[in-house]
Amino acid sequence: MINFGFIVQSVPALIKAIPVTLLMAFAAAAAGWLLGLGIALIRKNKVPVISQICAVFVSFMRGVPMIILLYISYYALPVVVYNYGMSIGREIDLNAIPAVLYAVLALMLDQAAYSSEIFRSALSAVDEGQMEACYSVGMTKSQALIRIVLPQAMAIAVPNLSGLFLGLVKGTSLAYYVGVYEITATANLLAMPALNFIEAYVMTTIIYEIISFIFNKLFRGCENRLKRFRAGASAA
Amino acid sequence: MANIVELKNIHKSFGENHILKGVDMNIKKGEVVVILGPSGSGKTTLLRTINFLDSADEGSVTIHDFTVDCKKHTKSQVIELRRKTAMVFQNYNLFQNKTILENVMEGLVTVKKYKKSDAEKVSREILGKVGLAERCDFYPSQLSGGQQQRAGIARALILDPDVILFDEPTSALDPELVGEVLNTIKAVAQTGITMIVVTHEIAFAREVASRVVFMEGGVVVEEGIPEEILVNPKEPRTQQFLKRITNPNASDEPG
Numbered sequence: 001m002i003n004f005g006f007i008v009q010s011v012p013a014l015i016k017a018i019p020v021t022l023l024m025a026f027a028a029a030a031a032g033w034l035l036g037l038g039i040a041l042i043r044k045n046k047v048p049v050i051s052q053i054c055a056v057f058v059s060f061m062r063g064v065p066m067i068i069l070l071y072i073s074y075y076a077l078p079v080v081v082y083n084y085g086m087s088i089g090r091e092i093d094l095n096a097i098p099a100v101l102y103a104v105l106a107l108m109l110d111q112a113a114y115s116s117e118i119f120r121s122a123l124s125a126v127d128e129g130q131m132e133a134c135y136s137v138g139m140t141k142s143q144a145l146i147r148i149v150l151p152q153a154m155a156i157a158v159p160n161l162s163g164l165f166l167g168l169v170k171g172t173s174l175a176y177y178v179g180v181y182e183i184t185a186t187a188n189l190l191a192m193p194a195l196n197f198i199e200a201y202v203m204t205t206i207i208y209e210i211i212s213f214i215f216n217k218l219f220r221g222c223e224n225r226l227k228r229f230r231a232g233a234s235a236a
Numbered sequence: 237m238a239n240i241v242e243l244k245n246i247h248k249s250f251g252e253n254h255i256l257k258g259v260d261m262n263i264k265k266g267e268v269v270v271i272l273g274p275s276g277s278g279k280t281t282l283l284r285t286i287n288f289l290d291s292a293d294e295g296s297v298t299i300h301d302f303t304v305d306c307k308k309h310t311k312s313q314v315i316e317l318r319r320k321t322a323m324v325f326q327n328y329n330l331f332q333n334k335t336i337l338e339n340v341m342e343g344l345v346t347v348k349k350y351k352k353s354d355a356e357k358v359s360r361e362i363l364g365k366v367g368l369a370e371r372c373d374f375y376p377s378q379l380s381g382g383q384q385q386r387a388g389i390a391r392a393l394i395l396d397p398d399v400i401l402f403d404e405p406t407s408a409l410d411p412e413l414v415g416e417v418l419n420t421i422k423a424v425a426q427t428g429i430t431m432i433v434v435t436h437e438i439a440f441a442r443e444v445a446s447r448v449v450f451m452e453g454g455v456v457v458e459e460g461i462p463e464e465i466l467v468n469p470k471e472p473r474t475q476q477f478l479k480r481i482t483n484p485n486a487s488d489e490p491g
Binding site: 127129130132133134135136137138139140143147148151152155228229230 | 287288289315318319321322323325327329330331332333334342343346347375376377391392395401
């Protein structure tokens with residue numbers, strides 16, 4: 001039987017967990033995508049050495065399961081940080097670093113790798129002639145990128161970024177395993193005493209669906225704004 | 237009068253492919269030079285080496301007393317050279333994310349540091365001259381090829397460059413739109429601005445050019461005033477090319 005009393009009781013606690021999930025997603029996306037754009041530009045321009053390092057980074061990040069990345073960040077990184085602290089003669093209090101920070105770090109690196117490929121293909125999709133036209137009127141490369149090429153690349157990238165972001169929101173649920181009380185972890189915690197798992201997971205599903213729906217709409221609106229210049233374009 | 241454009245011994249290869257094999261060219265202020273030649277002769281490449289969209293392997297480019305060595309040059313030298321030129325592209329290459337007005341203003345605002353209001357005023361004027369006053373706030377994707385190309389010409393003109401480079405400006409146009417663009421280019425030529433035009437439009441060359449240059453196989457085969465080159469060419473290769481282009485059905489190889 002479905003325990004409706006449990007559902008009513010636990011809704012407030014679950015809603016309180018939503019900001020934790022969203023905050024992780026926003027932080028990871030903001031930092032990760034910026035890094036991803038940087039990687040894409042470096043690789044597109046074939047900057048020697050750094051470009052190769054970036055390629056290895058992207059390949060590595062795409063090959064490692066998210067949960068392993070979280071464990072590395074949560075279990076291995078603190079040891080490194082602690083040892084580094086000791087080597088410069090300072091004892092770092094690892095308990096002062098909240099778990100959510102490790103989770104965001106892992107998610108951010110993952111986002112950087114995946115978004116860099118999205119940005120790279122979007123940059124390649126902008127016609128070479130746009131860059132040449134910029135040069136022909138005397139612009140510098142950075143002027144051309146900022147004013148002409150990136151705005152067009154963004155319009156191409158947004159649909160894919162939207163998918164990446166929704167994946168990220170769901171991916172934050174893995175932070176449960178390193179002790180971050182976001183939506184999934186909270187649901188589990190509430191369900192455990194009386195084994196109300198069905199109810200808890202149904203509610204969790206509904207919350208994730210609503211979040212996805214809202215962000216899907218937001219990204220769609222953003223996409224339409226960015227590709228305004230293609231309005232009225234002929235089928236060709 | 238001094239030369240405004242000087243090309244010295246321009247060589248350019250793409251991999252194994254030696255496209256330009258030592259081209260020299262001197263162009264005086266106000267000259268309209270039309271470059272003709274079969275495809276693959278290197279005429280577009282030559283044009284693109286002038287503003288370093290393709291950097292030549294050897295030689296030097298001088299525009300208005302500013303010389304850049306093709307072998308050894310810095311980014312800032314290239315930018316300074318480019319700012320003395322403007323280009324009209326075969327595929328228009330208007331900035332897709334900007335309106336027609338913004339396309340024309342772009343160079344003035346970002347490169348010449350005009351105030352936006354001043355840039356807008358002169359841009360609207362010049363767009364009026366090319367017949368696009370009503371189309372200022374449209375995006376390139378909303379215009380016909382001919383309108384886009386006229387906007388491209390306005391974008392080049394407004395920079396008041398020492399020389400405008402036209403790279404096959406009518407080759408991508410529907411036949412019925414070629415006329416309006418050629419008329420615009422003619423009007424520009426009459427203002428006395430220095431122009432280098434790569435084209436296949438022989439009639440246009442005859443009417444507008446002050447000098448015709450015929451290229452083949454990466455070298456200049458013959459050059460002179462249009463009456464000489466187009467009516468009585470001396471070189472057999474020029475004769476063949478003109479025969480082919482004026483009578484497309486004629487074959488120069490027997491059988």
